[in-house]
Amino acid sequence: MKKDISSLHVPHNKHTAACVPVRIATPAEVILPMNMHSGRQDSEPIVSVGDHVKVGQLIAREEGRFSSPVHATISGTVVEIAPMATPDGKGTLAIRIESDGKMEKADTVTPPVITDCQSFLQAVRDSGLVGLGGAAFPVWAKLNEATNPDYKVDTVLINAAECEPYITSDHRMMLAHPDLLADGIEYLRKYMSEALGNATFKICIEKNKADAIELLKKTFENKDYVVIHELKTIYPQGAKQVMLYNATGRVAIAGRRFPSFGAMIINVSSISKMAEYLNTGMPLVERIVTVDGPAVDKPQNLIAPIGTRISELLKITGLKSEPGKVVIGGPMNGNAICSVDDPIVKVSNAVLVFDEKSAMLPEASACINCGRCIEKCPVGISVAEVDRVMNTKNEDAKARRLIATGVRQCVDCGCCSYVCPANRPLLQINWDAKSFLKKYAAAQKEKEGGNQ
């Protein structure tokens, strides 16, 4: 008997659920980093300082695997191409464009000509679209993978869960543009007919978005290949392994590519934006950002060009108190940034500002073996055991014991850290464990290769 993975109730704080997104006035400048994708190599600028660019114009080409092209999001002059600090310490280049106030569209912005699957994938690649749910995995690469004849994809899961607190940008996108979602599904069926022609499109959405569910049901009432799958409103419904299990009953085993489970998962905003590009030719230049958090005066959804400084957005919403921490993304999975002058990037679905009091969590103390981390882990990892085992000196014993805890299945939801009474950094300990196991496996392979 299949049991739903259920885990954690986190306070929703969906204060902006009823806020229709408002387009902000064109900012004076935008800063476009070269690392707005999941691949490790940065994009390469193709413009120079002094060039005049228009909206939708290509200004950086993709370099390396899983990289993405970058387009100008406002019209104006390139004033600087300089290094920018990032919280992980690596840093990246960023192109700064000063607005000329005109927001002129580039001539290259025309609906792409698509004849078959190849040209379809190339068009999606050219749009610079990456997973807008936060993963930043290039969409064309995901679609390309699904065309592999070895994977028999029979279900396309459209991730409309938005399980994190505060964020409502996907929700508002669905309410504003159900037509784009419908277009996106049709495009996939038409141009990837070999891979997805017979697939079921399951729109997986949490029950707390009742208005969106109703609208979607109406939009797709005549399409039997589109199913609206309602999910319990708990965290982390949006994690892809959890969604796969709850929507199809299949178990995502770590180390295998996702389509090998017969399913493809894509964020609802990603597929909608893809349709927008195919309809108009305008690449990814703006997005809906939820601005919320304890320190924000008037939380709201804003439509802003990518590259807008966060301080610009905060001027519109106002601040109730001194910001202590600014997080891009949700409170469970988002990343804290260095300064409010940092820009929003392609995947910035939310900007959360925490006040000084809520910015820092208490220091970690000793594990008391309460077992709440194990209870609340959606995939049943023995997290407390991982914590204990990480101190093992003998590498072989450490690897064996870590594998036995199931830590390789970790979906990075952070439920363990959230519930730990001792405030232990369990999510980071799990990352450590996974990274250790990867290195260990690579070393084992090398040893075996050497022995041959």
Added chain:
Amino acid sequence: MGKLHISPNPHIHQKGSTTQNIMLDVVIAMLPATIAGIVIFGINALWTVLVCVASAVLSEFLFNLCVHKRQTISDLSAVVTGLLLALNLSTAVPLWQCALGSVFAIVVVKCLFGGLGKNIVNPAITARVFMLLTFGAVAAVSLPTVVELTATATPLASLNQGVEVAAAEAPSIMDLFLGLHGGAIGETCALALLIGFAYLVIRRVIKWYVPAAFVGTTFVCYLVYGGFDVVFALQHILAGGLLLGAIFMATDYVTTPTTNKGRVVFCIGAGLLTFAIRQFASYPEGVSIAILTMNLLTPYINDFTKKKTLGGIK
């Protein structure tokens, strides 16, 4: 604008989920039994409690000072240990022995093994056993000052003399339930202990079926042993330190298995051992040694009650 804090995700934490809050809940849960003990056994019970708790907190404070470790007394775990030890002792134990027991519990059983979370055996129970072996008087039971009692032995001792004798001399079920008989300070009043149990379950500190597994196993053993005499089995459940041990010591996070399945296995084992020691060994009380033994088996119970990870190796 000032500098921004940077820390890894998650950036929010479950409200109220702290070690200190859990310890506070346990202390509150023990308060009904503490008050009942003072009412039944008199003001001496209060001195015992205060001395045990103060010695526990002080010894942890001094130990941390001596080894230059961060002070941990604010997590209230020393208070829990001191109070639990006090509830396990009778008012007949001299206060200096109580203090020494507390020091042993904190310094030897907990701190020397690495502090909170690192001890292998339950500090209160181990200190109790240490005192039993060292001082002997711990076995002496205090008589309640509230109720006149003709029998001088504890219900357990009198019950052990045989089923026929037990029927004549043993206190009634109601007396046993309200705790109006001899015994340790916190173990006699079942009503007070059950109030504490309910509090812990409501506050989600423990799962109701964990202590129930312990008590239930022993109950079933006595049921079978006594020829399916329910009264007989009930008498043996309410007498002695079974409820206190099941609710507060077999549910100690640190020294019992991590998963709920493991905890149930632990409690079933402890239940069986309690019955065996009480009936077939020379001690009238089996709970302490039973829990102590199961503490030592906890790592192995953890191994074979590990949760099955979705998609992990079988």
